Amino acid sequence: MASPTAVSRLTKKAYEARVPGLREQLVQLQVRLKESPFKILLIIAGDEGGGRAELINTLSGWLDPRGVETFAFREQTDEERERPLMWRYWRCLPARGRLGIFAGSWYTETLREQALATKTSPRVNHELARIRHFEKLLADNDTLVVKVWLHLTKQDQRRRLKELADDPDTAWRVTDEVLHHHRIYGRLARMAEKIRAATHQPGAPWTLIDASDPRARNLAVARLLLRRFEVHQKREVARPASRPRITKSLSPAGLRRLLELPLDQKLSALDYEAKREKWLGRLNAAVRAAQEAKRSIVFVFEGWDAAGKGGAIRRLTSAIDARDYRVIPIAKPTDEEKAHHYLWRFWRHVPRAGLVTLYDRSWYGRVLVERLEGFCREEEWRRAFAEINDFEEQLTEHGIIVVKFWMHVSRDEQLRRFRERETTAYKQHKINDEDWRNRRKWHAYEIAVGDMLSLTDTPFSPWHLIPANNKRHARLQILKTATKTIEDALAG
Amino acid sequence: MASPTAVSRLTKKAYEARVPGLREQLVQLQVRLKESPFKILLIIAGDEGGGRAELINTLSGWLDPRGVETFAFREQTDEERERPLMWRYWRCLPARGRLGIFAGSWYTETLREQALATKTSPRVNHELARIRHFEKLLADNDTLVVKVWLHLTKQDQRRRLKELADDPDTAWRVTDEVLHHHRIYGRLARMAEKIRAATHQPGAPWTLIDASDPRARNLAVARLLLRRFEVHQKREVARPASRPRITKSLSPAGLRRLLELPLDQKLSALDYEAKREKWLGRLNAAVRAAQEAKRSIVFVFEGWDAAGKGGAIRRLTSAIDARDYRVIPIAKPTDEEKAHHYLWRFWRHVPRAGLVTLYDRSWYGRVLVERLEGFCREEEWRRAFAEINDFEEQLTEHGIIVVKFWMHVSRDEQLRRFRERETTAYKQHKINDEDWRNRRKWHAYEIAVGDMLSLTDTPFSPWHLIPANNKRHARLQILKTATKTIEDALAG
Numbered sequence: 001m002a003s004p005t006a007v008s009r010l011t012k013k014a015y016e017a018r019v020p021g022l023r024e025q026l027v028q029l030q031v032r033l034k035e036s037p038f039k040i041l042l043i044i045a046g047d048e049g050g051g052r053a054e055l056i057n058t059l060s061g062w063l064d065p066r067g068v069e070t071f072a073f074r075e076q077t078d079e080e081r082e083r084p085l086m087w088r089y090w091r092c093l094p095a096r097g098r099l100g101i102f103a104g105s106w107y108t109e110t111l112r113e114q115a116l117a118t119k120t121s122p123r124v125n126h127e128l129a130r131i132r133h134f135e136k137l138l139a140d141n142d143t144l145v146v147k148v149w150l151h152l153t154k155q156d157q158r159r160r161l162k163e164l165a166d167d168p169d170t171a172w173r174v175t176d177e178v179l180h181h182h183r184i185y186g187r188l189a190r191m192a193e194k195i196r197a198a199t200h201q202p203g204a205p206w207t208l209i210d211a212s213d214p215r216a217r218n219l220a221v222a223r224l225l226l227r228r229f230e231v232h233q234k235r236e237v238a239r240p241a242s243r244p245r246i247t248k249s250l251s252p253a254g255l256r257r258l259l260e261l262p263l264d265q266k267l268s269a270l271d272y273e274a275k276r277e278k279w280l281g282r283l284n285a286a287v288r289a290a291q292e293a294k295r296s297i298v299f300v301f302e303g304w305d306a307a308g309k310g311g312a313i314r315r316l317t318s319a320i321d322a323r324d325y326r327v328i329p330i331a332k333p334t335d336e337e338k339a340h341h342y343l344w345r346f347w348r349h350v351p352r353a354g355l356v357t358l359y360d361r362s363w364y365g366r367v368l369v370e371r372l373e374g375f376c377r378e379e380e381w382r383r384a385f386a387e388i389n390d391f392e393e394q395l396t397e398h399g400i401i402v403v404k405f406w407m408h409v410s411r412d413e414q415l416r417r418f419r420e421r422e423t424t425a426y427k428q429h430k431i432n433d434e435d436w437r438n439r440r441k442w443h444a445y446e447i448a449v450g451d452m453l454s455l456t457d458t459p460f461s462p463w464h465l466i467p468a469n470n471k472r473h474a475r476l477q478i479l480k481t482a483t484k485t486i487e488d489a490l491a492g
Numbered sequence: 493m494a495s496p497t498a499v500s501r502l503t504k505k506a507y508e509a510r511v512p513g514l515r516e517q518l519v520q521l522q523v524r525l526k527e528s529p530f531k532i533l534l535i536i537a538g539d540e541g542g543g544r545a546e547l548i549n550t551l552s553g554w555l556d557p558r559g560v561e562t563f564a565f566r567e568q569t570d571e572e573r574e575r576p577l578m579w580r581y582w583r584c585l586p587a588r589g590r591l592g593i594f595a596g597s598w599y600t601e602t603l604r605e606q607a608l609a610t611k612t613s614p615r616v617n618h619e620l621a622r623i624r625h626f627e628k629l630l631a632d633n634d635t636l637v638v639k640v641w642l643h644l645t646k647q648d649q650r651r652r653l654k655e656l657a658d659d660p661d662t663a664w665r666v667t668d669e670v671l672h673h674h675r676i677y678g679r680l681a682r683m684a685e686k687i688r689a690a691t692h693q694p695g696a697p698w699t700l701i702d703a704s705d706p707r708a709r710n711l712a713v714a715r716l717l718l719r720r721f722e723v724h725q726k727r728e729v730a731r732p733a734s735r736p737r738i739t740k741s742l743s744p745a746g747l748r749r750l751l752e753l754p755l756d757q758k759l760s761a762l763d764y765e766a767k768r769e770k771w772l773g774r775l776n777a778a779v780r781a782a783q784e785a786k787r788s789i790v791f792v793f794e795g796w797d798a799a800g801k802g803g804a805i806r807r808l809t810s811a812i813d814a815r816d817y818r819v820i821p822i823a824k825p826t827d828e829e830k831a832h833h834y835l836w837r838f839w840r841h842v843p844r845a846g847l848v849t850l851y852d853r854s855w856y857g858r859v860l861v862e863r864l865e866g867f868c869r870e871e872e873w874r875r876a877f878a879e880i881n882d883f884e885e886q887l888t889e890h891g892i893i894v895v896k897f898w899m900h901v902s903r904d905e906q907l908r909r910f911r912e913r914e915t916t917a918y919k920q921h922k923i924n925d926e927d928w929r930n931r932r933k934w935h936a937y938e939i940a941v942g943d944m945l946s947l948t949d950t951p952f953s954p955w956h957l958i959p960a961n962n963k964r965h966a967r968l969q970i971l972k973t974a975t976k977t978i979e980d981a982l983a984g
Contacts, residue, residue: 024918031921053813060814065805066852072815079569103815313557321545322552323564323595334828360558426516429523 015215022222023062029229030067030099038142038236039094042101042225045108046150047192048181049160050211055150056103058218059225069094070101073108082294082353084398085109086134090347095339096142106131107195114191115181128198133390139203140383141341144232147204148221149196150211154185160212247378248447254457255450261465263410265473272472276315279479283319286486291324291354293490296400298351299358299482302368303407304445305435306417307468308475312407313358315475316482325356330365342366342376342384343391350395363388367452372444385455392461401489402461403482406453407468411442507707514714515554521721522559522591530634530728531586534593534717537600538642539684540673541652542703547642548595550710561586562593565600574786574845576890577601578626582839587831588634598623599687606683607673620690625882631695632875633833636724639696640713641688642703646677652704740939742874746949747942753957755902757965764964768807771971775811778978783816783846785982788892790843791850791974794860795899796937797927798909799960800967804899805850807967808974817848822857834858834868834876835883842887855880859944864936877947884953893981894953895974898945899960903934 033040044052056070071092080088086106094100110127139145152160161182164170181188196206207224211217249255290297299316301309317325328349337345343363351357366388371381395402409417418439421431438445457463464481468474525532536544548562563584572580578598586592602619631637644652653674656662673680688698699716703709741747782789791808793801809817820841829837835855843849858880863873887894901909910931913923930937949955956973960966 028918053815056814057810061806061810064802065809065817065819065850066802066821069818070814077569077571079571101814310556310558314553317557318549318553322548322562322593323545325557326561327557329558334826336826336828358557426520 009213010215010219012215015219018219019062022219022226025226026059026062026222027064029226030064032233033099033229034067034097036097036233036236038144038232039096040099040144040146040225040229041094041138042099043105043107043145043147044101044103044150044221045105045111045148046209046211047152047157047189048178049157049164050150050152051160051214051217052103052150054214055218055221056101059101059222062222063099067097068099068101070103073102073104079352082296083350084394084400086130086394087347087350089134090344093138093143093340093344095336097339106134107199110195111192114195115184115188125198128195130390130394131199132201133386135199135204136201137341137343137383137387137390140380142236143341144228145204146225146228147199147206148224149192149206149208150217151208152211154182154189156212157182157185250382250451251454252450254453254455255447257453257465258406258408258446258450261408261467263408263413263467263469265467265470267470267473267476269472272476275476276479279476279483280315280319283316283479283483283486286483286490287320287324287356289490290401290486294353294399295490296351296353297356297486298395298400298402299356300362300364300402300404301358301360301407302362302364302405303466303468304409304414305438306414306421306430307407307409308471309360309407311471312405312466312475312478313360316478317358319479320356324354325358326351327358327360330359330361342370343387346391350400363391364452364456367456368445368448369438371448372441385451388456389458389461392456392458396460401486403464403485404461405464405466405478405481406449407466407474409468411439413469414439501705502707502711504707507711510711511554514711514718517718518554518714519556521718522556524725525591525721526559526589528589528725528728530636530724531588532591532636532638532717532721533586533630534591535597535599535637535639536593536595536642536713537597537603537640538701538703539644539649539681540670541649541656542642542644543652543706543709544595544642546706547710547713548593551593551714554714555591559589560591560593562595565594565596571844574788575842576886576892578622578886579839579842581626582836585630585635585832585836587828589831598626599691602687603684606687607676607680617690620687622882622886623691624693624696625878627691627696628693629833629835629875629879629882632872634728635833636720637696638717638720639691639698640716641684641698641700642709643700644703646674646681648704649674649677742943743946744942746945746947747939749945749957750898750900750938750942753900753959755900755905755959755961757959757962759962759965759968761964764968767968768971771968771975772807772811775808775971775975775978778975778982779812779816779848781982782893782978786845786891787982788843788845789848789978790887790892790894791848792854792856792894792896793850793852793899794854794856794897795958795960796901796906797930798906798913798922799899799901800963801852801899803963804897804958804967804970805852808970809850811971812848816846817850818843819850819852822851822853834862835879838883842892855883856944856948859948860937860940861930863940864933877943880948881950881953884948884950888952893978895956895977896953897956897958897970897973898941899958899966901960903931905961906931 044056046052060068060070069092073088073092076088089102089106092100092102110124110131114124135145135147161174161178165174196208200206209217209220209224287297299313301313303309313327317327326349330345333342333345346359346363349357349359363384366376366384367381370376392402418431418435421427453463453465464478464485466474466477466481536548538544552560552562561584565580565584568580581594581598584592584594602616602623606616627637627639653666653670657666688700692698701709701712701716779789791805793805795801805819809819818841822837825834825837838851838855841849841851855876858868858876859873862868884894910923910927913919945955945957956970956977958966958969958973
């Protein structure tokens with residue numbers, strides 16, 4: 001990352017001569033962006049007195065406000081506090097073709113903590129890794145990330161604060177905290193430098209802007225935006241549509257685990273019913289205990305077509321008060337969902353404190369159907385394993401209990417169930433041509449499932465393989481696993 | 493509304509014999525609903541001890557949870573409190589093809605207030621009118637509204653509360669408040685009766701269900717749902733696709749007002765700039781004062797194509813901190829928006845306390861483009877006038893300041909601007925075939941605009957007609973009007 005470009009101060013006349021051309025270019029950028037397959041996220045951070053608010057107001061005045069959204073991220077609302085920290089940023093991400101300006105962001109919190117701390121805690125390093133990961137995810141997913149740091153020397157900062165203090169309209173902004181930050185300028189500057197260095201990466205580089213002259217600062221940021229857009233636009237056009245391939249297994253351990261799963265369990269109806277009642281009661285108690293502890297629960301149901309996901313979900317939810325859970329069936333994304341990162345549609349349903357979300361199919365579609373049907377590029381589904389692990393880690397770190405099931409049936413059993421569906425009047429809606437097409441790709445799916453089981457089986461969110469040839473046995477095992485996982489999480 | 497049907501108590505055996513058939517029918521209902529052009533809203537209210545929660549849990553167990561959403565509406569979140577009361581219900585309305593169950597609803601608040609009050613206040617009557625209006629709006633707009641009242645006699649209630657109190661698992665539910673409600677049973681019953689009578693209407697009738705026997709109660713509600721669905725489904729299929737017609741003016745006063753608007757104002761550039769600076773400063777102060785008073789502002793920009801909405805919005809927003817406003821450009825609805833009532837897409841952008849939303853085109857599309865292009869049926873756009881007035885009344889009653897502009901240009905001036913757009917390189921994206929097509933329908937649009945100006949010009953949200961042949965004059969007048977409206981609202 002280069003040092004801030006030294007800019008000579010700009011006269012008002014020189015500035016005003018340059019503005020109209022820039023405005024014109026910015027509006028043209030927006031017109032082209034609207035038709036582009038990507039979005040822009042402009043993050044404005046910087047030293048105290050660098051003029052973040054003024055810069056954003058100037059830029060907003062230059063841009064067409066109809067394609068821009070600016071977010072300030074002041075105090076969290078209670079709906080935000082009840083979710084993982086990044087939820088509030090996910091809900092504000094710009095959609096395809098739009099420009100989002102974040103005044104304040106995930107950096108604000110980290111910087112504030114650093115200003116109070118005397119040395120870097122492991123937690124801060126963890127947060128920085130998370131930020132790196134998140135910005136990479138955005139950059140990888142058709143977001144042009146432009147990060148600007150408005151830089152002032154200590155001398156410039158003193159001058160700027162004096163100007164603010166001398167003007168009766170702005171004097172209120174020079175608080176004790178601001179003055180304290182000025183006094184510890186050196187320490188804060190070193191910390192900011194460290195944070196920038198840790199989060200300067202391909203796709204999300206920092207640009208330092210000398211903020212000592214507001215006019216030069218405004219022009220510099222506008223030009224940076226235009227330049228980054230041009231480069232990005234060319235790269236997007238030039239990118240070859242890489243053909244998706246069903247590659248060999250990336251990590252065979254999961255496939256082995258899948259193939260070795262015994263499927264011939266027996267369970268009598270009588271035995272099932274007795275045990276079911278017992279476990280339903282225990283699950284009900286566990287869910288209520290989680291609720292009292294304000295711990296949310298996320299269930300993920302994946303499995304072969306006709307493996308019995310729907311039935312298992314019904315049995316499970318019968319133990320939960322209907323007002324406390326929501327089942328999210330995942331089919332084709334809506335057009336709003338398609339205009340965002342694939343994880344956006346799952347983030348939006350993360351439950352409030354103490355509530356339960358059951359995903360009937362989930363984000364794992366990225367590494368299963370999207371991988372195999374070529375709905376995304378190879379590099380996209382390959383990246384997804386790490387993105388998903390990070391997502392689930394954020395959920396669990398926030399205290400959400402995540403329980404993932406893969407419901408496994410043999411190919412013969414699936415055939416039997418498909419035929420049953422075709423010949424039973426009230427089950428016919430549950431089977432269509434696509435199911436048969438997917439069935440023909442069974443072995444390819446096995447490899448994808450195996451990779452998923454290997455690469456997303458984490459300590460904080462392990463996979464539970466459920467043998468499901470025997471429906472009763474499967475349902476009972478799901479009840480037991482769900483109950484024990486919740487109990488363990490509450491005890492831990 | 494009929495008295496509750498007296499039901500004989502049902503033996504467990506008789507009940508269990510009937511359940512499988514009902515479950516089957518309910519799931520079939522859901523399969524058919526998925527393909528239907530409407531949605532179902534099931535509202536469960538009732539006397540203390542009627543078993544609302546148990547009923548909902550039973551129903552949820554019978555239904556396929558993937559097509560149902562249940563909402564409890566407990567304490568409001570801060571994001572909800574900062575909007576009009578109905579916002580929280582709008583955001584939870586089911587989409588087309590889905591079933592929503594509301595346990596607790598707009599009735600809960602009204603009932604609670606009534607239980608405390610000694611006589612009906614005018615405010616309660618106002619609330620009941622609002623509820624009636626809202627339910628009519630839903631019923632009119634492809635929602636099958638099923639309202640159930642779980643009824644208990646005082647004797648049954650005593651028995652039920654005793655059962656609850658005797659069971660250690662449920663004793664905690666019999667609170668002092670519940671016991672108090674039992675003591676004043678007669679008064680509460682009369683009030684509930686009054687509320688039901690006031691909100692019993694075509695499209696949203698109440699059905700009283702005898703809740704003394706839980707089994708009979710469950711069956712009765714399930715059967716009611718099935719029956720109402722059958723009737724509604726048939727009516728939907730039988731409904732003729734009434735051809736939209738561009739009728740004569742419904743209310744000529746608005747058209748006269750439009751035609752008589754003088755358009756030949758003059759304003760020198762010098763004069764404009766001096767005045768603009770003054771008014772921008774005053775607007776900035778007004779918006780900040782509104783923000784401090786936690787009053788939100790909603791701007792509505794309507795007008796002819798090329799009337800200068802975009803430019804006016806840019807000038808206006810230049811006086812507001814970019815972090816405090818959002819411009820919502822209204823184009824084609826997304827598919828999520830299409831699956832809801834047409835007002836849903838505007839409700840979702842109602843600003844939080846102290847913030848500003850500018851709608852660039854708005855809900856008035858319903859009575860303009862949708863009316864004229866046949867995107868909705870005649871009865872739909874005719875109804876929209878009252879629906880819109882009610883919506884804006886809710887906004888203003890909550891303290892939101894609503895400012896509506898119609899920007900008016902002559903047909904000749906529009907032609908001049910269209911040609912300018914076509915011949916100016918950087919303006920070409922602003923003109924397309926549709927603009928020319930709309931222009932040919934100028935006189936039909938005039939009638940529609942006139943009706944809008946007549947029928948939605950309310951004391952709480954009047955229309956401001958802006959002569960816009962002269963851009964400078966128009967922008968200045970918008971600045972002035974916006975400022976004065978906000979100042980008056982804060983003073984009032």
